Amino acid sequence: MRRFLFAGLVLALAGSQPALAQNTNSGTDKFAQLETLLPTPNVYRTASGAPGKEYWQQRADYDIQVTLDDAKQAITGRETITYTNLSPDVLPYIWMQLDQNILDKNSMTKATEVSQLQDRMPFQSVEAMLADFDGGFKIDAVTSRDGKTLKTVINHTMMRVDLPTPLRPGQSYSFNVKWHYNINDQLKENQRSGYEYFPEDKNYLYEIAQFYPRMAVYSDNQGWQHKQFLGNGEFTLPFGDYKVSITAPADHVVASTGTLQNAAQVLTATQQKRLAQAKNAKKPVLIVSQAEAVSAEGKRATGTKTWVYAAKNVRDFAWASSRKFIWDAMEIKQSGKPVLCMSYYPKEGNPLWGQYSTEVVAHTIKTYSKFTIPYEYPVAISVHGPVGGMEYPMLCFNGGRPEKDGTYSAQRKYGMISVIIHEVGHNFFPMIINSDERQWSWMDEGLNTFVQYLTEQEWERNYPSSRGEPRNMVNYMKTDKTLQSPIMTNSESALQFGNNAYGKPATALNILRETVMGRELFDHAFKTYAQRWAYKHPTPADFFRTMEDASAVDLDWFWRGWFYTTDYTDLALESVKSYTPSTGDPAVEKARLQQLQAAAAPSISAQRNATDLKSTLIDEKPELKDFYNEYNPLAVTAADQQRYAAYRAGLSPEQQQRLGQQQYFYELTLRNMGGLVMPVIVQLTYADNSKEIQTIPAEIWRKNNERVTKVMVTKQPVISFVLDPFQQTADTDQSNNAFPRQPAASRFDLYQQQQQAPANPMQQATKAASPMQKQEQKPVGGQ
Template sequence: MKRIFIWIFALVVFKAVAQQEYQPANSKFEQLGTMLPTPNSYRSASGVPGPDYWQQKADYDIKVELNDEKQHITGSEVITYTNFSPDELTYLWVQLDQNLFSKDSDTYKTETGTLSESMSFDKLNFVTREAFDGGYKITSVREKSGGKLKYTINKTMMRVDLPKPLKPNSTFSFAIDWNYNINDQKKLGGRTGFEYFPKDKNYLYEIAQWFPRMAVYDDVYGWQHKQFLGQGEFALPFGDYKVAITVPSDHIVAATGELQNSAQVLSKAQLSRIEKAKNSKDPVVIVTQAEAEQAEKGKPTGKKTWIYAAKNVRDFAWASSRKFIWDAKQVNIAGKKVWAMSYYPKEGNPLWGQYSTRVVEHTLRVYSEHTIDYPYPVAISVHGPVFGMEYPMICFNGGRPESDGTYSEQTKYAMISVIIHEVGHNFFPMIVNSDERQWSWMDEGLNSFCQFLAEQEWQRNYPSRRGEPYKIVPYMKSAPSALVPIMTNSEQIMQFGANAYGKPATGLNILRETIMGRELFDYAFKEYARRWAFKHPHPADFFRTMEDASSVDLDWFWRGWFYSTNPVEISLEDVQSYTINTRNPEVEKPLAKASANPKTYSQMQNEKMLDSTLLEKNPSIADFYNSYDPNQVTAEDKARYEKYYNSLTAEEKALVDSGLNFYVLNFKNNGGLIMPLIIKMDFADGTDQVVRIPAEVWRLNNTQVNKVIFTEKPVIQFTLDPYLETADIDTENNSFPRKPSPSRFQLFKQQQVAPKNPMQQKEAAGQMNRK
């Protein structure tokens, strides 16, 4: 341990601070500047929509029929498009997302992969799926009055040429007729499709991206008409919808919006149950499992048309099946009653009947608390072939028990999580309407963060898949060639789940817990949702709002976490220990003596094995120095110290007598991404303390900093990032003195049979006991 006079120590501290090398050319704290678009009257520098902000509107009147025998859709629509932009438009762009499944789809052509000597039928069917006759068959594009319109189809986009320019603040109505074959979702994948149930020979349909939809035209990109290749999702304008859905008469239909003709499509018993559900604490079953099972047995020839209406939504989806069980209850959101509903086949029970609607209710409450109050009249969770996909007021979710009704813990939590996530998408991007075709993280990342909050409020220590910083570490440790920044176009993202979901969600959690604190973060995040509800935000609007509403400069964080692939890897390289030299001989000389004469191994061995020394045998050879002790305290020493001590001020005396321990901690930034320094100190008496140093400690030197810490009690262990808050990819160098990282290994035999889930094991054990 180094011991120096207090006046020298002061100089050492100054020197340690002064020697931080200034690196302005490589500063992590430079403002984003030109990396963000220039503020204008549409989008302000504060992140607020500007005084001239505008957005387009697209209203739909749609009639569609489902052919349950051929798995076929036939539809017609009238689109009324309102141009609120300052520009004259000579054409409109319409999205044809079903063309993803067409035989000449670029998605098929650009897929990469290999074959193996052993392949399943499902995998080979997927490779040969070009045989499916998918994609839209557009049969008519015309003015509402009937005149034909010229149109050009470019893969998943269609340009409709207008008979005359559409001036600002004007509307244009046109009609499209189309049909297409519905994909088998289990074989062909996708965000829509059907599932066939061989046992009862019935189908369950989850129908999305099913009608030609208007593309977004905005002040940032003009027309957003990037081709749909399957990964980048959707950019859509808001509008009002009226949709008439014709299905077999025994089908139950769930859809975006509110049912307009319930008396014509539901039985008196079902209508009565809906009334009961309005005031029920628990979900009420509207269509029972017995009714669904009875419907499964018949194949009627009649039809019913279900009419739904929705206002101010960006999309419309629906589901239909005679297999549906339906339960519902109402939840109070800021004094407004909102329906929470679930539709599922009997194959989803008992899991779905127990949890789904309760999860919908929970999600609406938590998200409303952290963003805006849920504004729509209903939120629906549907169980079918699509594991997870979101639309306004309705979402498609997976999580199915075993055929015997048991399920694993993993299945249970996967189901709860996917329902939270997909219902949560009502807020991002269905209400805060970001451009998913360009920026997946703006809906998936923000939503995954809110999902984490809702999961943790569902139960303590919920096994969240994403959100905790340590869970993103494996991704952050990936080879540089396998990484792209979060700020990458949706179709070019590698490791999509980690990049678009996990990393942004983790970053927001780090901001909330470690960098900003919950109070500042929660206010700013809620303000972003409030500002951009029912509008079209872009990344700069989010970045600017978070800073504007919190007074926290976060440009260093956006630059490092969102614009780069640098990991956090900060090492606690060294710790130098200092105490104050009191100059009191009665204190310092015993310490000097102990330091000058350490006990050595040789001395210990000699004590055991050396019988005697020459001096011990012949004391007469001793002289003055054999009894002299240079560390003995003399009267002169005491007088000198007393004179020195009396010359000190009261403040200086207090510091000399304080017994403080001083430590200089040396930190090295090996990964490139700076973070706050969280330092845990374990004291010799068994207590501990955590010191939190803001990231600005790196502002003068991005690569190495020294930090002086003083304590009343001696520290025996320093640990950097003790609670794994910063996603540091190497914690081996986070301790000083260094500590080994424990690990375990396991011996095993190759397992031949998949184990039963715990519920099955318990049931099997019960049967054995009964025998």
């Protein structure tokens, strides 16, 4: 520990700091503003991030009739679209999305897929290469309202419709489209919709989406959004009202976006009564029980039913159909408005789905509404299918199936809950806050994954969230930069899509909330963004600007580092120098030096000379001694006392008092090894083992992005310093965070080869249960 005179303190600190604080940033200054990267504000989108006074967006209303062929697994349909031009531009043609064409035999997606051959190849990979399924749209006709054929040009997943006369601002145009296509097997052609076949009972479960030609977005910031659909970049769509008539086998149950318009024609009296009971229930009510669904599985009704659904101010529409569906429902109130939360699932989903799905739907609507805007749609639905998860307005498809014996692992349970939260949460991002998924997946997936994390933590304390916690992002962020791409990368070009579009932006927002901005400022700004852009088309700039505008926090450095680069967090505590101020009193200071001298270990040479060297020349010839052989520099002299008295006389009373205080000064040298500037979070552990956290804003790096020093003053000695003790910043190397350095604590397991713990403890426990206990177990929702 070093000591210094107070008189020299200011000079010492001021003299050493500028050498590290000068602007020595290599490359782009990480605190440079984003003005050159963001679009120029205008009357449509303001510098504050809010919609401008002349903001506009287009509208598309649909009247659709669609028929499900359960024998051929095919769709036929026709629609009337009314497109309203609310832009200031004259439109000679319009563009439509034909997303089913991703399954066309000659699709651009298949043509541009990259693959490799290995010495050993699984059958599934080879079968995928040889797949001959043709699922693309077959457009039968595109006509005007009076039946005249309109000229069209199909460019892979986009179709241009040339209008008879240009559509002027404020005008609407209605036209008709007829089409058909083959439905894909989701287990073979793993797309966002399709069917699952159950060989045990020879039934199908259909999840149907992207089933109709849809209008593309025309916007102020980019004109037509007609990037090809290649698989990752999802759907960018205008808002409108829908009326959809779905004709399905008479014994099917149909779940859909919107509200059912003809319940009396398609539901039994018992089902209608149960649905009414669900509106006042505290827990889900079975509309179709498991016993009723199992009974339907073994029969085949003749004829069809047409279910009519309507939805207002939505950007898309999807539905599901099967005779296998169990159906339960429960109504909640959100901001005083009723929301009917429902689930549809086959018996294969129980007991997990009957116990959890609708409760998760309700919890998600409540929690997202708290952090964003109140949910205003009348229903929210979770449908159980074979794989993954996918979202549409008011309805989503979710995986997560227990074993055939009804048991499941913890991973399966929480995975199912998480995917339902995530997909229901998509009602907010992007179904209501309608960002451009085709260009920026992170604006819906990343923001949604972040609120998913908040919702998971409100479901169960210490919920095992896979994304959101900064520590969960470390492995990705420390991978080779050539294997990463910035978050601000087009959806189809991003590497490691799950980490890039979901995990990293969700982690960034969590760090903003917990570490950079604080919960109060962040929550207000995030809610402001949701309120400003509900039912509109926001861009990244609108989000970045709103978050700063509503919080008064300059975040350009954060957006630049986290979203525009592949830099990572690795802050290192390079060194610590300790100082205590000198009292100036010779009696105190020389006594301290005597103690240090006495405690100092003699050199190895001095130790050996004490025994090996019998005498020195001075020992043999005392006449060679002089004043300095007897002089003790640590003895307090009268001259020392006089100088000290003169020194104190020149100090003010405040300075004299400060000399008597016990204070400890530490100079920390910090290095930014990963390139990502972040707040510096330091944990100090004192001699009495108490701890203190000090958080230094990221602006400490503003004049030198790579290396800075910081002086900390304490009233008791510090025995250790640790950076980021709670892993708040996704720091990729914890080994350089402590001073003194701490060895990494870890363990290794000893085990018999091939011996592993059971992945499904519930199954092991069930097998060990007595026969009586087994008989007593019943699937939830089974009766």
